[in-house]
Amino acid sequence: MSKIQIEHLYKRYDNAENDTLKDINLEIDDKEFVAIIGPSGCGKSTLLRCFSGLEEVTKGKINVDGKRFDNIPPQKRSIAMVFQDYALYPHMTVYKNMAFNLKISKFSKSEIDSRVKEAAQKLNLTDYLARKPAQLSGGQRQRVALGRAMVRAPEVFLMDEPLSNLDAKLRVSTRQDIIELHKQLGTVTIYVTHDQAEAMAMADKILIMRDGVVQQYGKPEELYDNPRNLFVARFIGSPSMNILKGTLSNKGIFNSGGVNYDLSEFVKKEVLPTDKREIVLGFRPEKVTQVKKSGDNDTAPENSAQKEGFFVLSASKNLAEYMGGHTLVYLKTKDGVNIVTQTPKRIPNDDSHKKLDLYIRNSNIYLFDAKSGLTLQNG
Missing domain, CATH: 2.40.50.140 (Nucleic acid-binding proteins)
Structure with missing residues (x-):
């Protein structure tokens, strides 16, 4: 069970004149898939990094299940993050890449083996566990990155533009993998993308941002049919309004x-x-x-x-x-x-x-x- 509440959150970087994030208020229910979209520089990745602990919150708070979350050290937060560039170790096999964080966390060999093989099966990677990243396609490397996050059994998945390096065909098939994985695991997923069509296809709810400010938050059909303003109306839908x-x-x-x-x-x-x-x-x-x-x-x-x-x-x-x-x-x-x-x-x-x-x-x-x-x- 993971209900997330973000209240009056601000982020300002050192020596910056303006806030990067301005009064963000957001509620995410258990098992929801929420996509964050907006133009480049709108603050969507910064919001994700604040949640992960990679960036400190300037003002405001983040609660998970009613408990303060933003003051917990990053390594102790029950989250897993998938990045745009996969961040796989090139000298390690798929198995060792997926097992790496568990090994550092002192899990037993049997528990590591069980988790890695279970994740590999769900992601159709069983036949590739002995291969190294250079021997894999872009879509397969992204699934390895997903598997590495999955074995940690996190309460929340954070994904920052995970499909942007893939070609159009792979993007479609991999996003289907992500949706299926989300349904299987039953966790909260927060997904940053610049592609509004991707957000519409995948998310239960969409958060649209502009210049660090939330423009609208709701179900895809709500944003499409009842945009709060002209920016949302033109940002959602292709071709544009x-x-x-x-x-x-x-x-x-x-x-x-x-x-x-x-x-x-x-x-x-x-x-x-x-x-x-x-x-x-x-x-x-x-x-x-x-x-x-x-x-x-x-x-x-x-x-x-x-x-x-x-x-x-x-x-x-x-x-x-x-x-x-x-x-x-x-x-x-x-x-x-x-x-x-x-x-x-x-x-x-x-x-x-x-x-x-x-x-x-x-x-x-x-x-x-x-x-x-x-x-x-x-x-």
Whole structure:
């Protein structure tokens, strides 16, 4: 049983002017898999190192099962850490690499042998125990690093970009190994990655960070469907959310690029300004319901006007990429805003610059405050 609570945690490095971590508050329940994501330098690896004891906490505290954890010496914390670079001893066999920490901790030979062989079996490494790291593939070396952590029987697994050195195919297969291992062991796993798709696929919950500050914490579907702000909305999802910048009037008219869109039947009263406010309108590429040639149909809007129940945007097609199961269509609006749509249909990569009308249901439209970035309305 390992319930983790991080309360008002700050980290500032010596001689630094600003905090690297700022007022981090986080709860992780027993057996949860939590991914920490964010752009480079946001503090995600620093947070992991504070938990492991490799970095001292400047202010705040970490509790595990109600007991203070951040004041325990690193070597006495019941954790195991897997790094990006594997950190295997090249002169040792797989067996000796996995057994090394247990040997230092004075475990008996029989206990070491039992733990190593059990971990090797779970990780499909039994046939490789006599080999050295140079004789293994990248995926196999990563499994050895996982096995070395696993034999310690920790309460918490910490993983810092463990798949970043693997090619795309190996990343997919190895992340499946990690998920399966997590389920088998039933421990808490805290996993740092820069890949939001990886986090979405693996984690029970995701922590999104920016400039040392938590932007949002929750289940993947919560972050995707109900982002707290524009940063989260654009960080989660691939391709990224499309955005249009403009002004919203007190009558519900959204003006972007000189074109008026009537959102009066869609915008909530509390969002309407007394005069005008700058906002950002967003929609996800896969939420474009229809793509039509402009003017092909008598229901197609003239001059990108609002059609009942839909937000309709006119843009010129630049490129279509057929991906097998779907097509990505890259467009540009009259005022030069780049738009991406994702459709299950095959769109021929011809007739470049042809004008198209994109239909997005009002329920799939997001509105954000332009200054704060906070979400004003979701559908």
